[in-house]
Amino acid sequence: VGWWDHVGAAPKDPILGVTEAFLADTSPRKINLGVGAYRDDEGRPVVLQCVRGAETKLAGSQFLESLPNAVNTKLVEESVRLVYGKETDIVQERRFAGIQALSGTGACRLFAEFQRRFYPESPIYLPVPTWSNHHNIWRDAQVRVRTFRYYHPDSKGLYFGALMDDIKSAPDNSFFLLHPCAHNPTGVDPNEEQWREISPEFKVKNHFPFFDMAYQGLASGDIDTDSKAIKIFREDGHLIGCAQSFTKIMGLYGHRVGCLSILSVDENQAIAVRSQLQQIARAMYSSPPVHGSLLVSTILGDSQLKALWEEEVKAMVARIIRMRAKLRESLEKLDSPLNWEHITNQVGMFCFSGLSPEYVDHLARKFHIYMTRDGRISMAGVTTSNVDYLANAIDEVTR
Ligand code: PLP
Secondary structure, three states: OOOOOOOOOOOOOHHHHHHHHHHHOOOOOOEEOOOOOOEOOOOOEOOOHHHHHHHHHHOOOOOOOOOOHHHHHHHHHHHHHHHHOOOOHHHHOOOEEEEEEEHHHHHHHHHHHHHHHHOOOOOEEEEEOOOHHHHHHHHHOOOOEEEEEOEEOOOOEEOHHHHHHHHHHOOOOOEEEEOOOOOOOOOOOOOHHHHHHHHHHHHHHOOEEEEEEOOOOOOOOOOOHHHHHHHHHHHOOOOOEEEEEOOOOOOOHHHOEEEEEEEOOOHHHHHHHHHHHHHHHHHHOOOOOOHHHHHHHHHHOOHHHHHHHHHHHHHHHHHHHHHHHHHHHHHHHOOOOOOOHHHHHOOOOEEEOOOOHHHHHHHHHHHOEEOOOOOEEEHHHOOOOOHHHHHHHHHHHHO
């Protein structure tokens, strides 16, 4: 028997598989609504002006060796300020353990490893549904994965009562993964009042809140508003874990910039936790790449570039909101027998359309429109010139 003869092909990733199918399609009408990457109204990928500005500022600087500690620290501090506020005492009093991570995925993976090392018996509770990779990440870190109810398919909104019941019935001291804004894939977030009910229940149960923040700003268009949930937990005195990704919010897809931060009771605890996170990272990939991290810390540390970035985030969100309104309007104009209010109620990059896997397959076969089989539409792929075609296709397959 030869080496690797027993290795079969891994199942296709549901999101990456959509891109593959899209690329193989030769129709000029084809639309990729699978991957959640921002596109402009011509369907082109976008390099933000703030990123170009940071590139100009950085041009000529030489960082051929891995990141000097000071640069790394800057990225982490700026990231933590982005979540907790500019003047947060967390940074002043150094009550956080933060580490640059390989974007949001890497931050989640580091946290999962850390969780397993120090709480090997504790499960992580993931919302139903969630970004499919959450399941892979915690499974590969050998953490037991449980789920809690989150979304109701009939109302296409939050299943709040069930969510609260599941928080209450989970064993004390469980880990919970929460999306602070622009929940992927549903686009459904708890409102402020509901967060204010969730947080105290976490206190009662002593659950650990881990926030996966991949879309700060992309829900409301405002960076501060979108971290409201985390700030509410913070006011209630939780020691929060937070994964941040700069992939979508700065359009840095391939650069893989992110941050993992864990609040601590004091600076000594922060030092201990941080050293453990560094040790985990050291054995996995040693240190993260330099360039993207410099771009982010340059933007966040420069008031002009930061203001420009915030405007660009607003513009991305405004375009997505326009496309939501247009898609719903087009479907209603066609006298679709179905209710499409959720298209405009949901927020962020995705619309959880409610289309069944059969409808999704039909859209691909007949109309060359590609999305994940859970019916998630990446609104960023919808443009002025394809929205009517999309509405017609959805109307036709759902009749
Ligand atoms: N978390 C959520 C909820 C996401 O939707 C994504 C990306 O789709 C990520 C994390 C990871 O993104 P990245 O690793 O590209 O930063």
